Amino acid sequence: MTIMAAHRPVRFFIGLSTALMLLSGVLFFQAPALAQQESVAVRIGVLAFRGYKQAMSRWQPMADYLNKNLSGVHFQIVPLNLEQMRKATAAEDIDFVLTNPGNYVLLESRYGASRIATLKRHWLGHAYSHYGAVVFTRRDNPDIKSLKDLKGRSLMIVNNHAFGGFQMAWRELKDAGIDPFKDIAELKFNGFPQDNIVNAVMNGKVDAGTVRTGILENMALNGKMELDKIRVLQNRNVEGFQFLLSTRLYPEWPLAKLKHTPDVLASKLLVALLSAPKGAFSLSGTDWVSWTIPLDYTRVNELMRELRIGPYFPATQLSLSKTIKEYAHWLVLILTVLFGLALLSIYVLRVNRRLVDTQHILQDEIAERVVAQEKLNENKRFLEQRVVERTASLAELNSALQHSELTLRELNRIASVFPVPLEEKISALIELGRKHFGFASASLYRRNDEGVSVVMKVGAGFDTTATSNNVDEATILPGGIGIDEFDEMLQDDDVLLMEKSFPVDGNVEDEADLLSCVAVKILVEGRPFGFLCLADDQDVSRNLGEVDRDILQLIADWLGMEIARKQVGDREQQHLSDLAHVTRLSTMGEMASGLAHELNQPLTAIANYIRGCQRRIDRGNLEVTELTAIMQQSIHEAERAAEIIRRLRAFVNKEDPHHERVKINELITRVSGFLRSEMEGKSITLKLSLAENIPILIVxxxxxxxxxxxxxxNAIDAVNIPWQGEKEIEVVSSMVQADMVHIEVRDTGSGLPDGEQQQIFDPFYTTKDEGLGMGLSISRTIIEAHGGTMYTDSSGQYTIVGLTLPQSGVACE
Structure with missing residues (x-):
């Protein structure tokens, strides 16, 4: 019996004892720290020998079972190949590993992984906690009857790192005197699945193959092959093991914890796995797995040591001869250095003798150095005093910088707040500059064609409201700056900021006793607009630094941008008003015939009343009461015609935008009346579906x-085309949203072309043969200026163009 064989019972007892201790720790001890954590992530690295998807499908049910039965932790399956698993183990990126026995032995020796359970497979009512490999060929192959006959033949394996797919068979080949890397004519790597190896042998592509036990039986059970057509090489019969076998048996895959994984967590995991119900981890209809206590993996160590792989790979073993051979040049270098150090020691001894002679000289020099040290201490005290003074100066500078930072933050807040009236924003910016620099007052002046005007004044005794008082040519501006000097500064591109002082008795209107002034130029769209003047009411000595000048110039720039933004907005609003007016005139031109018919009705009625009255007068039978009735009807029709003309004049007049309280349903009814006669002439049905709870709008x-x-x-044009459908237009008002009024115009026309639902709002885009394509673009601009939106939609036979307006006021009675 070998030493390893003698220690097998000991190792088995150690593994069994470890599992029992883990179980005892769970049953009798608590883990408060772990229990108090919420959803601690626990990562189980799984060897994905068939790829990511197959590994997740195979082992995710186990993670789901653990997550369901263990609170406070969340288990994750991490599929990895061999190299990824070794790196993740070294980096402690995973907490447990589920791998083949060969890889486990390597992780155990290198990283201290320790097994806590062994996989047990169940197939057709039998349980197996060991497995092996089978080497086989076709039964009709007369040349291969034993492992020795594989010499000079082709053999297909999974790969050279596969424990069940090659390394088990490799050990048996080695015992039979066959080196697979030298004696096998062609060693083919197939990878996974191992079914392909069986098919390759049966199809005659290779002479023999090796697969994990159970593969052949499972394929035969599924009708993929026939067992009586293969020959097993070195067939072994093991009691209780039902599969074809050519090699020794080895324990199944272990589940191991890593060194950093808490024992309590491993104990809980082990208890959950061992207490799982039958069939909890099903792999197929006939195949499922369970777990048992960790088995003895000594046989795996023996295989790897015999094959010199894994932890027994020769590269990991050191020997004196190999070390000398590999590091010969370093050894030579070290010996050379040692020899040089010996020579250097001899030289140092000789030099030391000379140093003794110079020691007395050095003592004299030390005395001189003491004197020099006292002078250095005096200089040190002087430097420390300078550092204190400099620190105070830096503290003052830091305080100024903090003050500037607060000013810049406030400046950014003022400039970024929307919407705020221009006057309020300008007043806030000017007041910010005045307070930051500590001036008594600040004024914004503007030069225009009529002279110099005061835009705004802030400070003690001033109202912050905007003004436009013109300044007389002889007036002296704040800071003693005259009109001519003001104009010269405006036109000089090199002058952006000026500091000036003037006598106490200077002639300064409304700003008496000002002694000093800082003026900064305001540019609007690149052109001089005016100046911001900051003035004192007492003699104050100031020294504006570069940061102060930059802040003042920044305030001036933002004032210029706000004024420019207001001017651009005014121009855009005027342009929109002009364009809308042109559009209204164009619309009136298109409606000329309908409007003529609208006016013709009351005028015709008036003419008929007057002719009838004239005939009654000629016959002499007109009564006063009849005349009064006829005159009242004529007056009514005349007022009706006047009302039509008044509405048309109000519609086409070019006026500034004016917001008022409007009942939107009445407005819809009034606009529909403009076109009702035209639609009747074209046989178009108009339907108004107006909700009763529409609030009053400010528009x-x-x-x-x-x-x-x-x-x-647009709806009239859409339905007024030759087609067989019904011509109908419907106007709908509603409150789809609590704060938005919806108005939709629906027509039964041919609809909008595909892909053009949003393009119809673009300027100059039109689907008509005539027209500029500006109507809907202007309409959308108007609605967006009111805070609403426009959209297109379809519902059944209707094409919809709608708009939304924000709610204001209260609901109509």
Whole structure:
């Protein structure tokens, strides 16, 4: 009996004792620290020998079972190949490993992994905690009857790292005197699945193959092959083992914990696995797994030591001869250095004798150094005093920088707040600059064609509201700057900021006793606009640093940007108003025939009333009461015509935008009346579906009328084409959202082309033969200016173009 064989019972007893201790720790001890944690992630590295998906499908049920039965932890399956598992183990990226016995022995020797359970497979009512390999060939192959006959033949394996797919068979071949890497004519690597090895042998592509036990029986059970057509080489019969076998038996895959994994966690995991119900981890209809206490893996160690692989690979073993051979050049270098050090020691001894002679000289020099040290201490005290003074200066500078930082933060807050009236933002920016630099007052001046005007003043005794008082040409501006000097500074591109002082008795209107002033130029869109003047009411000595000048210039730049933004907004609003006016005139031109018919009705009625009255007068039978009734009807029709003309004038007039309280349903009804006669002439049915709970809105009534009129005109054009369907237009108002009013114009026309639902709002885009394509673009701009949106949709036979407006006011009675 070998030494390893003698120690097998001992190792088995140690493994059994370890498992029992882990079980006892779970049953009798508590783990408060672990229990108090919430959802601690525990990663189980699994050898993915068939790829990521197969490994997740095979082992995820185990993780799900553990997550269901163990609280406070969350188990994750991490599929890894051999190299990835070794790196993850070394880096402590995983907590447990589930791998083949060969890889486990390597992880145990290198990283201290310790097994806590062994896999047990169940197949057709039998349980197996060991497995082996089978080497086989075709039964009709007369040349191969034993392992020795494989010499000079081809053999297919999984790969050279596969424990069951090669290394088990390798050991048996070695015992039979066959070196697979030299004596086998062709060693083919197949990889997974191992079914391909069986198929290759049966199809005559290779002479023989080796697979894990159970593969042949499982394929035969599924009808993929016939066992009586193969010959097992070196067939072994082991009691209780039902599979074909050519090698020794080895324990199944172990589940091992790593060194950093808490024992309590490993104990809980082991108890959960051992107490799992039958069939909890099913692999197929006939194949399922369970767990048992860790087995003895001595046979695996013996295999690896005999084959000199894994922890017994020769590269990991050191010997004196190999060390000398590998590091010969370093040994030579070390000996050379030692020899040089010996020579250096001799030289140092000789030099030491000379040093003794110079020691007395050095003592004299030391005395001189003491004197020099006293002078150095005096200089040190002087430098420390300078450091204190410099520290105080830096503290003052740091305080100024903190003050500047607060000013910049406030400046950013003021400039980024929207929406805020321009006057309030300008006043806040000017007041910020005045407070930051500590001036008594601040004024914003502007030069225009009429002269110099005061835009705004802030400070003691001033109202912050904007003004436009013109300054007389003889007036002296704050800081003693005259009009001519002001204009010269405006036109000089090199002058952006000026500091100036002037006498106490200077002629300064509204700002008496100002002694000093800082003026910074304001540029709007690259052109001089005016100056921001900061002034004192007493003689204050100031020294604006570079940071102060930058902050003041930044305030001036942001003032210029805010003024420019307001000017651009005013120009855009005026442009929109002009464009909307042109569109309204164009719409009126398109509606000319309908409007003529609308006016013709009351005028015709008036003419008929007057002619009838004239005939009654000619016959002499007109009563006063009849005349009064006829005149009242004529007056009513005349007022009706006047009302139509008044609405048209209000619609086409070019006026500034004016927001007012509007009942949107009444506005829809009024706009629909403009087009009702035109739609009747074209046999178009108009339907108004107006909700009763629509609130009063604050809008520009003329602009909203323009939008609705444009949508109705587009709907008329859409349905007024040769087609067989019903011509119908419906206007719907509703409160789909609590704070938004929805208005939709629906028509039964041919609809919008695919992909053009959003392009119809682009400028100059049109689907009509005539037209500029600006109606919907202007309409969307108007609605967005009111805080709403426009959209397109479809519902059944209807094509929908709708808009939303924000709610304001209270609901209509």
């Amino acid at each position: 520009d009534a003329i602009q909203i009328e323009q939008v609705l009129l444009n949508l109705l005109r």
